[in-house]
Amino acid sequence: MKVKIGIFLCDCGGSLKNIDFPEISRSVQEIEDIAFVDISHNLCLEEGRKAIASRILGKNVNRVVIAACSPASCEHNFIRLLEGLNFNPNLLSIANIREQCSWAHEGNVTGKALDLVGMAINKARLLQPVERKEIPVNKEVLVVGGGFCGMKSALELSQLGIRTTVVEREPILGGRLSELEGFYGFEISPKEMLSSMGEEVKKDANIEMLTSAEITRVEGDAGNFSVRIKRGVKEDSRDFGALIFATGCKAEILPRYFELSPGSKIISQRELVEILQAPAKLERRPEVIGFILDIADENSRLPSLLALNAALAVKNKLGSEVYVFCKNLKVDSEGVEKLYQEARNRGVVFVKFEEKPRISERNGRVKVEAEDILFGEEVSVYCDFLVAEEKGLPSEGTEALASILNTGVDSQGFCQDENVYLYPVGSGRKGVFFVGACRGNLDAARASLDVGSAVMNVYELLALGKAVVEVEKVKVDPQKCRACLTCIRVCPHRAIRLVKVDDEKWTAKIYDLACDGCGICAAICPAKAINFEGYADEQILAEVEAMEWQYGRE
């Protein structure tokens, strides 16, 4: 079909005085394929939109160029307008003659405006329509991990009417949080809370539980994943629309920092909890208990939180003297400063050091020697028990899981979120979410917000049972594709896979719903087999040509 371009110039209420609009209109009219050039005063308002609609329908154009303000302010309005007219919005090309031209320079800028309009016209000529299509999505969700975050995710999804399957590798639900003795902010003990959550999960008709189960394979894309779940010797394949991973963490005392031996008085959190639960088993009441932090890891809030909670528990149950050795107490979570104040009021002594303290064991006691910077003096404390700092680490199998998902792990070995700061809980793969400790978010209050975010994202993706995609905006030409896998390696969204064309030939295929339209694959393809509509080589070259045309003429 022959290209017929309609052009709308907008002088923004007559305010773009350094552009000669009649001059632009005259020059542009000489160009081939132009159906009309209109000058209007405010395309963005109702009257402007009506004018656009009647001209497009009346003149039967098949490309539209709008020269007006920045696409950031009005493009969405024009796109909506064109959609309403059954005019494919991809056939619209915008020249920004306000922010990038009139406002940016002093004096007459008609020449530059003409360049910008010319570029937009040349690009418009080559634009192809991109269809939008609804594709069905599966409304079932898989939650991996039956701890606090996993159960909370399943319960909240159920509230929204979404069915979930919870896969837990252990024979019972609960996870690591249930091992804690007490936790600030919970009215009931973590153990009771988690077991009542477990009961709720069991009763919920929207939740299916698979304990002693693991996932072994994930295929497909957002909206339509196929997951293999192994339970005992049996392995089944199941379909889900989205996957939430809440696989938690483990806490370990690193031998690099603390020497642990049987009978040692340097103990773990867990051993402390055992002591607190059954103090009668001890030969005598411990007089001094120490905690030590900031040796292994300064990135984590967890050790500070655990130590403060445990220190108060020790005060309550044993009444021992408590010393906390730390560098910088991490108080940047809700309520922690208050906890710190309370601990100090109860007589917990905080010893702040810069240099790593020396720790030695003698006569069944642990001696900690530290340079206390508040006193400016060397302090030696003999502790009956020293509770060692535990480093939060990714739980067993996180790396294997990341490789099943093809999403990678971060420098600490936790699941790699898409962007820690910008899009938490999302992963590199659309429809796959990481919540709580498995992405390194180790405190319960923040982890519970992760759950809310992930559940909301899942709901947006799946609630309607369908999703709208732009069909083949980025497309591989199977004739040119050499199946070199370069695009598959670089795609940050795992949206490309190899598919078979016939017995001999394979080609890369891009999955529309998983694709984010970043264009990396199109840029890197050595065979130039990938076309990114709107940013194709010839379209960009045509824009450059328009500038040459201008300069050539002058």
Next chain:
Amino acid sequence: MELANSGLEVYLVEKEAAIGGQAASFCCKATDVCTKCSFCLVPQKLNDVATHPRISVLTNSVVTRVTGKVGNFRVEIWQKPQYVSQEKCIACGICAEVCPTKPKAIHSPSPEAIPYSYIIDQSQCLHLKGEKCNFCEEICPTKAIALGRRPESWELDVGTIIVATGFEVFNAREVGSLGYGRYPNVLTGLDLERIFAHKGSLELPSNGKEAKKVAFVQCVGSRNENHGYCSQVCCKYAMRFARLIKYQNPDAEVTIFYIDLQTAGKGFAQFYEECRESIRFIRGVPVEILEGSSDGLKLRFEDISEGKVERETFDLVVLSIGMVPRKDSWDLARVLGINLGDYGFFGTRSLIDSNKTNVDGVFLAGTCQGPKDIPDSIAHGISAAEKARELLKG
């Protein structure tokens, strides 16, 4: 935003003329690399909100009364007169050209304002002062200006209410000994945000010269008796600013005075280690700032690590002020019937359900519930949206 995406109608009620709140006036803190301050998220989100078909934005508006209960709230809203219609204004600037007053009574909003429409300054406008001038009204090409407009009241029927009223910064004048407001070269973190946002670099407010010796004072208005909490953002913004100042002027000496450095967060401890190479960290917060010779500021502080009281002169002191609850929180709490919690932030049911209030159907989002950084506030907001969605499912 999330609620509208999930198919609900959303009314956004904002007290100021533009949406965005405190975060909109921040600046990007990148040196040669991004330092991940998250500021860039804000304008993007604002634009998405302003252009979303299912979000109605009511600016210059306050909630005056709420009746009904979860599922059926009736919200009464009072809106200041909209002399310039935000739907019609195309920000062409012709009105300002004809305005006869000096400074102009009608002017462009700040560059980051959304909606981006012109603002009338009531104290300057001749018409609003009772004279006959209506030049702007006559010349406006889109008929956006109507100087005769009156305040309007709205009644909205809504299913749930999300409170996201944010924070105020601590008023550094309350700590008189630090001299904020008295000495031009004592700034707050927020002042610094705005200076960088508008000028892109730092000059001494007193004489426009480069700052050679800069001190950051942490925990001003946090972690004390009246504010028994950590504001969570100050250590991070101070370190990022310190890096930015160092990057723009490698000869500058930058010192950060602190109590406990909050280095938690993915990769932040590593950032801290990098900072230590070029920035001096001193444990101990200055008690007093005095004016020294030739524009210098004399800081008296106890260097705890050395166990000595010291005096040192700096060109510029930045007070890392914390977050405090908004003063009008109390009014809104009364209108909505929700409780105030510790220190005047809105109260929640429990730490792990920090979106829920004592009133069913009223949820909290962001720093109105307690201090948070930008990513945590976003997570909190999305989580609040999810709670609201649960309630209104179907």
